Amino acid sequence: MNDDYLYQQIASSIKRDIANGLYKVGDTLPAVRTYSEIWHCTIGTVQRAFQLLVAQGIVSTHIGKGTVVINNLSSEPENSLRNANLIHRAETLFLDLITSGYTPVEIENAFNIALARWRFVSQSSEYTDQKILRFAGSHDLVVAWMATHFQEIAPGYNLNVSFSGSVSGLLSLAENKCAIAGSHIYDGQTGVYNLTILKSLFPNESFALITLAQRNLGLIVKRGNPKSIQKLSDLTREDVTFVNRHSGSGTRLFFDSELTRQNIESNQIKGYFNQKTTHSEVAREIAQGQADAGIGLEAAAISNDL
Incomplete structure (x- = not known):
């Protein structure tokens, strides 16, 4: 992969993590070496990505303090476009359900139930009587289903889910921001999934690697x-x-x-x-x-x- 594109991809990935709340204003990003190992690139490529983020006013770099987030990336134009896209998707799904024979009242009730379930699993801070398991990482339809049915699977437990991607999930695990990380990072040199990056992120720690599902x-x-x-x-x-x-x-x-x-x-x-x-x-x-x-x-x- 051309480094001219790779440093932009790294910068975009970091910006997405910040926009999704993985890193907040004042947080220190992982070290340059950590990103270089994750992306299988040179330290110079990561430094170039950091320089781009500095130029965009998203992070600042200080000797001895690392790279710190200074902008949470919230902006009205982006939110307006996001809302318009969401409404378009909602209308598309609504029309599909209507043509399938469901009434508006049935659709509204189904959405309210689904929304209530998702709020229950995502707003973990409001459920102090529940035992919370936090998941971050790769998107999977099975994990989404498990989250909304977790009280049936494991009574007394609540699964808090953040689909942030494999790399962000593992970084969250390394920083103790979650208990479970969903990952499927392929190492082209060894032909093996996950082990290479896990050994890099957790060199002196023990971890459990569990296969949840086989996917095509x-x-x-x-x-x-x-x-x-x-x-x-x-x-x-x-x-x-x-x-x-x-x-x-x-x-x-x-x-x-x-x-x-x-x-x-x-x-x-x-x-x-x-x-x-x-x-x-x-x-x-x-x-x-x-x-x-x-x-x-x-x-x-x-x-x-x-």
Whole structure:
């Protein structure tokens, strides 16, 4: 991967972590060496990312104090665009449910129940009588389901979930901000998931590595594959528009590793920088006709009839 693009990806990943609340104003970011090991890049590349963030007024660097967050990235224009996108998605889902035969009252009641469940698992500070387990890391539909049903799975416990990506999840675990991190970071040199980065982040500590699920990951396309997209090199075609996962996610790291292995430059792929936080968002982008292909889970494809 070209370092000219990589330092921008690292900066974007850090900005996303700040925007999602993983790092707040006054917090110190992990060391440059930590990021270089996670991203398999030189220290100079990470320093270049930090310099970009300093120039944008997001962090400040002080000798002996590390790199400190000085801007929480909240802004009205971004929030307005985010709200407009949310309303559009809500309307799309509403129309789909209406055409499936549900009444507006049934839809509203179902949303209220789902929202109440999610508030219960996400607002952990208000439930001091509950035993709290905090999860941070890779997005997975199974984890989302577990969070909303955790009282049935483990009575007396509450699962607090933050889908922040594999890298951010492991950094949260290293900083004792969560008890469980969801990760699937592929090491292209060894062909092994997670072990390399875990040994780097926890060199003198013991940890438990548990396989929660086996997942099928690949290219998501429209049903029938109308553009006959069969391999990664097809993504470089002029008639193909791609939708990507966000930098810092395990899926993105695997995808970038495969591009490097197959000598495919990211700037050859139209839509490479169109990044989504979850597999579900990638699948919806394709289902709505805004992209021809994306990298994601089979479960997300099936749920969107892809």
